[in-house]
Ligand SMILES: Nc1ncnc2c1ncn2[C@@H]1O[C@H](COP(=O)(O)OP(=O)(O)OP(=O)(O)O)[C@@H](O)[C@H]1O
């Protein structure tokens with residue numbers, strides 16, 4: 001199993017969530033996060049001087065899925081989250097050793 005962590009623009013959450021639900025993703029975790037990428041946030045002016053706000057609000061979506069669903073989920077996130085402007089976000093993929101459904105004690109792909 002793989003975990004997809006996608007950092008996206010907050011206003012894109014509804015669209016990404018709907019697209020993932022539509023393709024049958026059965027569970028996800030959403031967290032409000034702050035971060036920065038290559039541009040290190042953006043510049044603001046206050047009382048005549050410029051300063052950099054380097055931590056921008058983003059949403060992190062976590063989805064754990066069977067390995068053969070990874071490419072479909074990644075493409076769906078890209079298609080629903082992209083604007084083409086800097087700051088669209090990033091997707092990280094990592095391996096998950098085990099998943100256990102607490103209620104039934106099912107394990108592995110049966111539990112995702
Ligand atoms: N290397 C990284 N490690 C962890 N989080 C990251 C990393 N790069 C980006 N992020 C997270 O993703 C968010 C969005 O990043 P962003 O889309 O600005 O990436 P970028 O590499 O600067 O690409 P772009 O040039 O398209 O803006 C950041 O605010 C941060 O939360």
Ligand SMILES: [Mg+2]
Pocket residue numbers: 036037038039040086087088
């Ligand atoms: Mg950036």
